[in-house]
Amino acid sequence: MNKKTASFQRKVLPKSPTSIQGLDEITGGGLPKGRPTLVCGGAGCGKTLFAMEFIVRGATQFNEPGVFISFEESEKELTANVASLGFDLDNLVKNKKIWLENIRVERTEIEQSGEYDLEALFIRIHHAIESINAKRVVLDTIEILFSGLPNPQILRAELQRLLGWLKRKGITTIITAERGDGSLTRQGLEEYVSDCVILLDHRVNDQSSIRRLRIVKYRGSTHGTNEYPFLIDEDGFSVLPVTSLGLNYSTSAERISTGIPRLDTMLSGKGYFRGSTVLVSGTAGTGKTSIAAQFVATACKRKERVLYFTFEESPGQLIRNMCSIGINLEPWVKKGLLQFHATRPTLYGLETHLTTSIKLINKFAPSVVILDPINAFVTGDNQTEVKSMLLRLVDFLKMKRCTAFFTSLTSAGENMEISDVYISSLIDTWLLLRDIEIGGERNRGLYVLKSRGMAHSNQIREFKLTNDGIELLDVYVGPEGVLTGSARLSQETKDEAVQLLRRQEIVRKQFALERRREAKDAQMVLLQSEFDAEESEALKVIGIEKARNERFVQDKAKMAKSRKGDVYMKKSIITKKK
Amino acid sequence: MKNTPVKKKNIKWALHLYVAGKTQKAIIALRNLKIICEEQLKGNYHIEVIDLLKHPKLARTEQIIAIPTLIRKSPLPTKSIIGDLSNTEVILVSLGLAEPNQYRISQN
Numbered sequence: 001m002n003k004k005t006a007s008f009q010r011k012v013l014p015k016s017p018t019s020i021q022g023l024d025e026i027t028g029g030g031l032p033k034g035r036p037t038l039v040c041g042g043a044g045c046g047k048t049l050f051a052m053e054f055i056v057r058g059a060t061q062f063n064e065p066g067v068f069i070s071f072e073e074s075e076k077e078l079t080a081n082v083a084s085l086g087f088d089l090d091n092l093v094k095n096k097k098i099w100l101e102n103i104r105v106e107r108t109e110i111e112q113s114g115e116y117d118l119e120a121l122f123i124r125i126h127h128a129i130e131s132i133n134a135k136r137v138v139l140d141t142i143e144i145l146f147s148g149l150p151n152p153q154i155l156r157a158e159l160q161r162l163l164g165w166l167k168r169k170g171i172t173t174i175i176t177a178e179r180g181d182g183s184l185t186r187q188g189l190e191e192y193v194s195d196c197v198i199l200l201d202h203r204v205n206d207q208s209s210i211r212r213l214r215i216v217k218y219r220g221s222t223h224g225t226n227e228y229p230f231l232i233d234e235d236g237f238s239v240l241p242v243t244s245l246g247l248n249y250s251t252s253a254e255r256i257s258t259g260i261p262r263l264d265t266m267l268s269g270k271g272y273f274r275g276s277t278v279l280v281s282g283t284a285g286t287g288k289t290s291i292a293a294q295f296v297a298t299a300c301k302r303k304e305r306v307l308y309f310t311f312e313e314s315p316g317q318l319i320r321n322m323c324s325i326g327i328n329l330e331p332w333v334k335k336g337l338l339q340f341h342a343t344r345p346t347l348y349g350l351e352t353h354l355t356t357s358i359k360l361i362n363k364f365a366p367s368v369v370i371l372d373p374i375n376a377f378v379t380g381d382n383q384t385e386v387k388s389m390l391l392r393l394v395d396f397l398k399m400k401r402c403t404a405f406f407t408s409l410t411s412a413g414e415n416m417e418i419s420d421v422y423i424s425s426l427i428d429t430w431l432l433l434r435d436i437e438i439g440g441e442r443n444r445g446l447y448v449l450k451s452r453g454m455a456h457s458n459q460i461r462e463f464k465l466t467n468d469g470i471e472l473l474d475v476y477v478g479p480e481g482v483l484t485g486s487a488r489l490s491q492e493t494k495d496e497a498v499q500l501l502r503r504q505e506i507v508r509k510q511f512a513l514e515r516r517r518e519a520k521d522a523q524m525v526l527l528q529s530e531f532d533a534e535e536s537e538a539l540k541v542i543g544i545e546k547a548r549n550e551r552f553v554q555d556k557a558k559m560a561k562s563r564k565g566d567v568y569m570k571k572s573i574i575t576k577k578k
Numbered sequence: 579m580k581n582t583p584v585k586k587k588n589i590k591w592a593l594h595l596y597v598a599g600k601t602q603k604a605i606i607a608l609r610n611l612k613i614i615c616e617e618q619l620k621g622n623y624h625i626e627v628i629d630l631l632k633h634p635k636l637a638r639t640e641q642i643i644a645i646p647t648l649i650r651k652s653p654l655p656t657k658s659i660i661g662d663l664s665n666t667e668v669i670l671v672s673l674g675l676a677e678p679n680q681y682r683i684s685q686n
Contacts, residue, residue: 104641111657111672114607114664119598119645120630120637127634149644149660 013220016064016136016172019057020050021359022239026224027215031196034170036163038193040177040185041200046211046232047176048073049082050200051138053237054174056087058136059097064172066136067099067128071144075100085236099128105148112150118158122165129171137166138174143187152187160192184216195219201227210349213239229351231359240355251275252401259298260291262472263431266448266457272429273453274367275401277394279423281408282433286444287465288407289313291431292370293322293329294470295405299368300332307366308340309357311376315340326468339364345376350389353377358396369397373407374423383422394426428452433463436475436484443485446472462488591615591623592652596637598630598645603662607646610663618675 015029024030031037031054039047048070055066070078078100079089092098101124125137145155166173175193180186190197197216202209212227230239255270264271272278278295280288296306310318318340319329332338341360345353361369371393377386390406397404406427424430430449435442444463448456462473462484476483476491483491595611597604608627615623630637630645640649644660650673659672670676 101638103643105643109658110644111659111668112661113659113666113668113672114610114661115603116644116646116661117603118643119601120596120647121643123598123630123634124637124643127637145643 015221016058017062018054019061020053020237020239021235022228022230023213023237026228026239027196027218028221028223031172031174032218032221033172035167035195036173036175036193037196037198038175038177038185038190039198039200040179040190042179042202045200045202046230046237047200048140049085049232050198050237051140051174051176052078052082052087053085055098055136055138056082056089056092059092064135065097065099065132066138067101067125067132067134068138068140069125069128070100070102070140071105071148072141074102074104078102085234087236096132099132099134101128105144107148110149116151116154118145118155118162121158122162125162125166129169134171136172136174138176140174140176141178142175143177143185143189146187156187159189163192190216200230210351212351229355231352231355233356233359235359238355238359240358250401251398256302256403257298258291259294259296260470260472262461263291263446263470266459266461266472267429267451268454268456270454272403274403275398276428276452277397277404277406277426278429278431279406279408279427280431280433281410283410283435286433286435287463287470288409288433289318289372290322290325290327290465290470291433292372292405292407293318293325293327296338296368296370297327297329297332299403300329300335300337303337304368305364305366306332306338306368306370307361307364308338308370308372310340310342310370310372311345312373314342324467325465325470339366346379350377350382350385354389354393357393361397361400361402365400366402368403368405370405371407373409375408375410387422387426390423391426436460436462438483438485438487439490441485441487443488445475445484589622589653591619591650593623593625594640594649594651595625595627596630596640596642596645596647596649597627601645604646606662606664607648610666610669611648614663614666614669614675618670 012029014033015027015031016033017024017030018027039050041047052068055068058064058066068078073081082089089098089100093100103121103124128134129137142159145159146152149155163173163175175189177185177187177189179199180188184190184197184199194217196218199214199216201212201214203212204210211230211232213230214227215223215225228239230237252274254274255272256274257264257271258267280291282288292308296308299306308315308318313321315333319333322329329338333340339360341357343353343356348356374386374390377389394404406423408423427450429451432447432449434445434447436445437443444465445460446463447458447460450456460475462475464471464473476488593611593615595604595608597607604627608625611625615625628636630642636642640647642649646660646662648659648663648669650657657672657674659669663669667676
């Protein structure tokens with residue numbers, strides 16, 4: 001048993017690559033090789049283009065010449081129609097890479113009499129295939145035969161025979177058909193083409209159109225089963241299998257500057273993570289775009305490429321406005337580092353926005369992508385769809401290691417965190433800008449609501465737009481509370497006045513002290529002089545007293561002498577003293 | 579009423595019958611065509627049988643997809659009829675050899 005299972009090799013159905021962007025991914029390699037594929041859809045959904053691109057890519061990229069049989073358009077019309085997509089059919093036809101053939105069937109010119117078959121059609125296709133050794137054939141729109149030729153029974157049998165014949169020849173065939181009511185095709189062609197059926201759809205939702213592609217069946221192969229949005233633009237057809245993206249991208253520990261030094265400091269000193277998703281949300285006029293522009297300018301300075309999707313302003317207006325705060329983006333645009341892509345969100349549906357964005361990102365390969373603002377997509381009740389679109393975009397950008405920077409306008413009055421909560425889970429770093437209204441003026445405050453994987457600041461900073469860019473200031477935190485702007489300035493002035501007053505008080509006190517000292521000194525001088533005066537007076541009195549005393553002694557001695565008393569001793573003392 | 583068909587008889591008729599090999603249908607178609615021409619245009623017609631297997635390019639230039647196809651090259655304008663030409667009425671009417679109602683009336 002084991003041997004048997006080992007010898008059994010898993011056979012993969014051979015596939016014919018279409019090289020149509022994204023289609024090969026969801027079909028696992030392309031259309032079934034050597035088998036017919038039915039491409040159906042309503043008018044104008046891109047069937048002919050799909051088929052034509054299959055043929056042209058086959059001829060140019062895989063060396064598989066192709067035959068394009070058109071039942072609707074002439075060779076000239078076809079060539080002209082696809083020239084705008086850069087397909088040079090004339091040249092390819094000349095080089096025998098492509099065979100264009102118009103089969104014209106006019107009901108009015110043909111009468112039927114008796115039984116017929118489509119052998120001539122076989123001969124024509126066979127001749128075309130043989131002429132260029134074709135590997136691919138397109139029959140665009142074969143249903144025309146049903147309106148052009150009588151007797152549908154014969155036609156059905158003949159078509160079945162034709163497909164079988166092409167299959168036996170190993171030709172990879174695309175048959176296009178109009179979508180019918182309640183069935184995939186009007187004539188029930190899906191009954192004959194059982195290998196692969198692709199349905200194209202073009203619907204209008206909320207006045208914007210969305211193109212979608214779905215693989216209805218693919219026999220013998222796994223395939224993506226979702227409806228995939230697709231685009232038809234100047235590069236042709238592209239399918240974006242964005243719903244199939246996962247969460248298995250590699251992450252980066254590299255940090256990139258926000259362009260605002262103080263903001264870098266707030267984000268643990270280094271700025272955002274490369275490849276992370278940054279959201280700046282705030283009410284109108286809080287400077288979201290300015291923060292974006294500063295980030296853009298810094299990224300460009302590092303010689304990184306930036307793709308800027310703007311949904312509200314034209315590039316010219318944005319550049320002009322940013323010049324007013326000293327951020328000049330124009331040189332970067334000229335250098336090719338910065339590319340703007342301005343569209344109104346209402347221009348087309350979400351899916352188309354997504355596909356266009358992804359295409360542009362693939363083409364430009366930027367390392368920073370700005371979406372300004374994302375809430376422009378939200379109209380009415382489509383938050384879930386917007387979220388799903390952003391989710392896919394974020395996944396895609398993370399896979400590409402692009403740093404995504406979104407701005408979001410929150411409506412005033414609402415709780416700001418709540419109004420953006422539907423995308424919160426997608427965001428790695430969320431900056432919130434808010435108006436702080438004090439004392440009859442509004443000022444901008446900035447804080448980091450969350451930042452995954454880093455120790456970020458919890459402080460509110462005052463956010464100022466100056467002539468030289470963005471400046472972050474500490475807000476006033478004091479006994480009066482948190483103050484910004486003029487209130488902060490006035491509070492600071494008040495503080496200064498108080499301090500000045502204190503300084504003056506000290507000076508005054510010192511002065512007073514000085515005066516006291518001077519007074520004291522003066523007092524002392526006065527006292528001294530009084531004292532001196534008193535002293536001299538006292539001395540005078542003492543002198544007089546002394547003199548009087550002496551006189552008295554002398555007089556006494558004289559008296560004693562005259563009385564002949566024994567006062568000799570005393571006399572000698574007095575003379576000694578003198 | 580018979581004016582139109584009579585007029586046409588004055589011109590030499592050129593009829594091309596496109597076939598792909600000698601198939602049953604081709605043989606029947608040629609036989610039917612010959613009968614009609616002998617009846618209606620005796621001596622005044624020329625039938626050319628073109629085998630597309632031998633001249634595949636002609637299928638494109640003549641915009642032929644069904645086999646057998648009969649094309650009236652002359653008189654102008656060109657007319658084409660597909661099938662094995664078993665329905666004589668359709669052929670006569672579309673080639674302008676009979677008025678739409680005429681054949682049915684004469685049959686009655």
